[in-house]
Amino acid sequence: MIETSCIIAQSGGPTAVINSSLLGVIDAAKKMNMKHIYGALNGIDGILNERIIDLKEESETELGYLKNTPSAALGSVRFHLKDYKTDPATYEKIYEVFKKLNIHYFFYIGGNDSMDTCHKVAEYFKQHSYDCKVIGIPKTIDNDLMGTDHTPGYGSSVKYVVNVLSEIYLDTHAYKKGRVTVVEIMGRNAGWLTASSVLTKVSNTPVDLIYVPEAPFDINQFLDKVKRIYDEKQKVLVAVSEGIKTKDGEYFLKSHMSNKTDSFGHMQLGGVGQVLSEIVSEKLSLPVRAIELNLPQRSSSHIASATDIEEAYNCGVYALNEAVKGETGKMVVMKRVGDYQIEYSLSDISKIANEVKMVPNEYITDELDYITDEFINYALPLIQGDITIPYENGIVRFARLKKDLIKL
Amino acid sequence: MIETSCIIAQSGGPTAVINSSLLGVIDAAKKMNMKHIYGALNGIDGILNERIIDLKEESETELGYLKNTPSAALGSVRFHLKDYKTDPATYEKIYEVFKKLNIHYFFYIGGNDSMDTCHKVAEYFKQHSYDCKVIGIPKTIDNDLMGTDHTPGYGSSVKYVVNVLSEIYLDTHAYKKGRVTVVEIMGRNAGWLTASSVLTKVSNTPVDLIYVPEAPFDINQFLDKVKRIYDEKQKVLVAVSEGIKTKDGEYFLKSHMSNKTDSFGHMQLGGVGQVLSEIVSEKLSLPVRAIELNLPQRSSSHIASATDIEEAYNCGVYALNEAVKGETGKMVVMKRVGDYQIEYSLSDISKIANEVKMVPNEYITDELDYITDEFINYALPLIQGDITIPYENGIVRFARLKKDLIKL
Numbered sequence: 001m002i003e004t005s006c007i008i009a010q011s012g013g014p015t016a017v018i019n020s021s022l023l024g025v026i027d028a029a030k031k032m033n034m035k036h037i038y039g040a041l042n043g044i045d046g047i048l049n050e051r052i053i054d055l056k057e058e059s060e061t062e063l064g065y066l067k068n069t070p071s072a073a074l075g076s077v078r079f080h081l082k083d084y085k086t087d088p089a090t091y092e093k094i095y096e097v098f099k100k101l102n103i104h105y106f107f108y109i110g111g112n113d114s115m116d117t118c119h120k121v122a123e124y125f126k127q128h129s130y131d132c133k134v135i136g137i138p139k140t141i142d143n144d145l146m147g148t149d150h151t152p153g154y155g156s157s158v159k160y161v162v163n164v165l166s167e168i169y170l171d172t173h174a175y176k177k178g179r180v181t182v183v184e185i186m187g188r189n190a191g192w193l194t195a196s197s198v199l200t201k202v203s204n205t206p207v208d209l210i211y212v213p214e215a216p217f218d219i220n221q222f223l224d225k226v227k228r229i230y231d232e233k234q235k236v237l238v239a240v241s242e243g244i245k246t247k248d249g250e251y252f253l254k255s256h257m258s259n260k261t262d263s264f265g266h267m268q269l270g271g272v273g274q275v276l277s278e279i280v281s282e283k284l285s286l287p288v289r290a291i292e293l294n295l296p297q298r299s300s301s302h303i304a305s306a307t308d309i310e311e312a313y314n315c316g317v318y319a320l321n322e323a324v325k326g327e328t329g330k331m332v333v334m335k336r337v338g339d340y341q342i343e344y345s346l347s348d349i350s351k352i353a354n355e356v357k358m359v360p361n362e363y364i365t366d367e368l369d370y371i372t373d374e375f376i377n378y379a380l381p382l383i384q385g386d387i388t389i390p391y392e393n394g395i396v397r398f399a400r401l402k403k404d405l406i407k408l
Numbered sequence: 409m410i411e412t413s414c415i416i417a418q419s420g421g422p423t424a425v426i427n428s429s430l431l432g433v434i435d436a437a438k439k440m441n442m443k444h445i446y447g448a449l450n451g452i453d454g455i456l457n458e459r460i461i462d463l464k465e466e467s468e469t470e471l472g473y474l475k476n477t478p479s480a481a482l483g484s485v486r487f488h489l490k491d492y493k494t495d496p497a498t499y500e501k502i503y504e505v506f507k508k509l510n511i512h513y514f515f516y517i518g519g520n521d522s523m524d525t526c527h528k529v530a531e532y533f534k535q536h537s538y539d540c541k542v543i544g545i546p547k548t549i550d551n552d553l554m555g556t557d558h559t560p561g562y563g564s565s566v567k568y569v570v571n572v573l574s575e576i577y578l579d580t581h582a583y584k585k586g587r588v589t590v591v592e593i594m595g596r597n598a599g600w601l602t603a604s605s606v607l608t609k610v611s612n613t614p615v616d617l618i619y620v621p622e623a624p625f626d627i628n629q630f631l632d633k634v635k636r637i638y639d640e641k642q643k644v645l646v647a648v649s650e651g652i653k654t655k656d657g658e659y660f661l662k663s664h665m666s667n668k669t670d671s672f673g674h675m676q677l678g679g680v681g682q683v684l685s686e687i688v689s690e691k692l693s694l695p696v697r698a699i700e701l702n703l704p705q706r707s708s709s710h711i712a713s714a715t716d717i718e719e720a721y722n723c724g725v726y727a728l729n730e731a732v733k734g735e736t737g738k739m740v741v742m743k744r745v746g747d748y749q750i751e752y753s754l755s756d757i758s759k760i761a762n763e764v765k766m767v768p769n770e771y772i773t774d775e776l777d778y779i780t781d782e783f784i785n786y787a788l789p790l791i792q793g794d795i796t797i798p799y800e801n802g803i804v805r806f807a808r809l810k811k812d813l814i815k816l
Contacts, residue, residue, distance in 0.1 A: 071575070072582040076582040077584070162802070162803055163804055166804065167478050167703075167704060167709060168707065170478055171479045171703050172703075174479045174480040174484040175485065176453065200803075203804075203805075204808065291702045295575075295576050296575060296704075299575040301575060302711050303711065383803070384802050392611070393788060394567055394713065395610060396611075398574070398613070
């Protein structure tokens with residue numbers, strides 16, 4: 001029995017497997033006989049506002065469903081923790097709550113911002129000699145965290161995107177009539193998810209063009225390419241990242257919108273996919289359709305990757321075990337070895353926080369509009385593995401936690 | 409051995425299970441030892457342009473994958489067959505091709521328009537004493553065909569919509585921050601698919617408002633409701649049919665656009681979901697997001713309903729068997745009996761062609777913004793049943809047909 005307690009929180013954009021990491025920490029903490037396993041609701045916000053639950057009070061059965069529950073079961077938050085010097089009160093509040101609950105382990109599952117929070121909180125505790133181990137657990141469909149082969153959450157999003165693109169391919173090829181289809185994929189800065197659309201080559205339903213934010217986007221070259229492919233086969237399937245940028249590094253969407261002179265709220269409507277479709281229609285007079293994959297990209301537990309679920313879970317287990325061993329101020333990272341195996345280790349969180357891992361140039365073709373086959377070797381293992389989805393009445397059965405707040 | 413041959417074609421908007429019906433006809437025709445089992449590419453167009461394949465040349469293994477292949481494996485078409493008097497040449501061409509290939513059974517898998525084609529072709533053959541049995545096999549995610557409890561294709565779309573709505577519910581509830589989310593669902597005239605969003609009550613992830621084309625849409629009442637729900641719980645999830653209409657029977661989208669005075673191509677951007685979101689933002693100043701479910705609604709074989717696949721297949725088998733018995737000019741219909749069992753029968757196609765089955769008033773609540781619980785009893789059985797999706801490399805394995813054209 002460990003006489004102290006731990007607390008877990010989730011942060012940033014939800015994924016299909018962030019709750020698997022949560023379950024990993026819980027299971028490992030139970031195995032260690034940790035006295036209390038607390039969950040903070042809505043990330044750091046739940047600590048600051050004392051909205052905390054006791055995860056041991058939740059039934060094993062419901063917790064089991066966490067592996068198939070998307071979004072953040074504890075609730076999420078977007079919160080930027082200021083420096084201690086600017087905002088000491090926030091740090092002191094965290095300390096006060098932790099002390100009151102005898103919490104000596106803090107696990108934060110999240111992306112860049114959350115790792116920044118981990119780093120600051122860990123430093124604060126060190127400097128104030130409060131013994132609390134802080135470990136970050138990576139989570140983001142964007143796959144843009146440094147120091148790890150990939151991030152939990154990414155594989156499931158890839159699986160959704162690739163399967164839906166394959167289905168869209170078949171759908172758009174059902175007709176003889178030609179059409180350009182522009183599919184907008186999430187990723188404001190890093191193009192990892194959009195790049196994964198190259199996996200459609202594996203299923204023989206390839207997209208024709210792929211545009212990621214890392215490659216400068218030129219609208220005229222785009223139109224030339226679309227025209228050429230359309231002339232050749234009357235079907236053009238384009239995968240485009242929401243965050244594509246011009247050669248000046250400006251978001252294409254913003255640069256395009258600023259050319260518009262109307263003030264009818266036009267700018268609010270539509271993303272990159274729709275804008276590109278409009279331009280194709282205007283300039284090339286081709287039939288065109290925009291599809292924005294939207295939220296389902298990050299929440300499709302119904303087609304989550306088994307590998308991703310397992311790795312997310314393992315990251316949680318590893319975090320707990322290493323914290324108990326005395327590690328702090330670190331994030332769990334995954335290293336790929338051999339054909340495809342994952343080794344878990346820790347990386348200094350100060351090197352990870354606020355950094356963004358971009359798609360390397362070698363994965364982008366010379367014409368800046370496709371992704372190389374090497375990327376397939378990188379991403380394909382991440383969507384493997386059979387998974388049994390628990391359905392109830394034909395709908396995925398999600399965890400239903402009680403989430404009774406404890407009294408502090 | 410039946411010394412004559414049959415031909416199968418597909419038409420209209422693809423679904424996740426239209427290929428299961430195709431497989432049903434093929435399997436039943438093989439069982440009957442039908443001499444040739446032809447497939448016309450791109451519906452009636454393939455007959456007119458002699459783009460025809462021999463389905464017996466396809467491997468059993470690949471044909472087996474048809475049950476999990478969305479879109480139309482033979483290709484689809486949107487084609488309105490004119491009356492014989494207006495366009496005799498088209499009818500004569502069909503007759504010429506059928507005679508040359510000794511085709512005496514014609515199966516057309518499609519929606520309203522395709523049933524109209526079946527009806528006209530069947531009448532033409534009768535009047536010209538050519539012995540060709542014509543049977544229509546229903547297919548549409550819109551569920552708007554008369555005479556049948558529901559249509560193959562609908563159940564799988566319902567399953568996708570309900571599961572994705574549940575996932576969106578969890579995703580949008582992850583944050584404390586409030587938000588209105590407007591989800592646009594397919595259905596230009598009939599609201600069956602949008603109505604199915606009431607099934608989210610079953611998974612305890614209910615949408616808040618449901619708008620179908622059958623219920624006149626009032627923008628002010630909509631805004632009032634959104635405001636009231638937002639004030640109460642800061643989260644509003646709206647399911648809206650792309651074809652909602654004003655009390656004058658005009659498409660809301662069209663009526664709204666005609667009020668706009670700009671000429672910046674604004675009208676081209678966005679569907680109903682985006683327009684409503686824009687209005688919510690403008691009039692209520694609430695944070696809002698639009699999600700258009702788009703093509704995946706009709707092509708998501710990765711989450712197809714087992715019941716739907718089976719029924720679509722059975723419709724194909726039944727069509728072949730009844731045609732061989734001598735039936736013609738009819739469409740396969742499904743009758744629900746007992747708790748949930750399906751009896752297959754035929755219905756005179758002239759009563760079905762060009763009719764549209766709307767969502768009955770009794771399913772729509774008095775305030776015109778929700779669907780009654782009775783609808784759950786209607787729709788829930790359609791998404792039941794376990795299904796094993798064949799994955800290959802993490803991507804749904806689709807049928808790869810050779811589709812070698814025969815020489816006429």
